[in-house]
């Protein structure tokens with residue numbers, strides 16, 4: 634029998650009822666401060682994912698061993714960040730209320746705020762683990778509080794002091810760095826060192842993980858709106874994500890800021906797809922391990 638043409642992320646065609654993890658795309662980039670285009674990230678990475686295998690030699694596990702449901706990209710009001718965030722929050726809310734883990738593919742980084750709003754309502758004791766080149770701690774960006782440059786500051790308003798752990802940060806204005814040193818957030822600049830200790834501190838608490846892919850060095854990930862030299866390698870990020878999957882009680886996560894058009898070779902999209910595959914397998918394996 635012929636089947637409908639439905640393009641999911643590779644290997645993520647389980648039924649909703651069976652899935653512990655639910656994917657969705659956040660095709661939004663309206664507050665992007667420099668080069669726009671991340672709204673095309675989620676669709677590009679789904680399409681490119683078919684160039685990857687579902688098997689991970691790193692983890693000796695296969696994505697098809699697990700049930701992941703890809704719910705597509707909700708339609709968003711691209712012209713209004715407030716409305717778009719509400720629409721994305723609704724998707725996260727539904728996934729949480731069905732007892733599942735939302736896995737969002739951006740889009741620009743502001744979309745994290747929508748998922749974190751829904752996460753905090755369910756898990757008031759939430760911790761946030763943040764990988765990024767940028768601090769994203771501005772109070773406002775050119776007058777706008779809803780901007781991808783302010784997204785972790787908005788998240789901080791929801792979770793409070795000492796709950797946000799940042800890694801790989803190598804860009805921001807002086808105020809952001811001074812503000813972080815006042816103890817509001819735990820910022821680890823330049824690399825991913827200190828992750829193990831942070832995971833120790835987060836033990837026993839629900840964790841939301843947000844990966845801004847520009848934490849990677851632009852030499853392997855140029856396809857992003859605000860590339861920042863001096864980033865981490867693919868293997869460094871991969872190993873960190875796998876450690877997080879083993880050790881943290883992840884309740885929600887996202888991978889964002891892929892902007893396919895700025896890398897005509899397509900390598901950035903392929904890198905993003907591989908990170909997402911490994912993250913999904915690690916997440917599902919972690920859930921099974923913690924259940925056992």
Ligand code: MN
Pocket residue numbers: 742765767769781845
């Ligand atoms: Mn960011």
Ligand code: MN
Pocket residue numbers: 765766767845847848859890
């Ligand atoms: Mn960034």
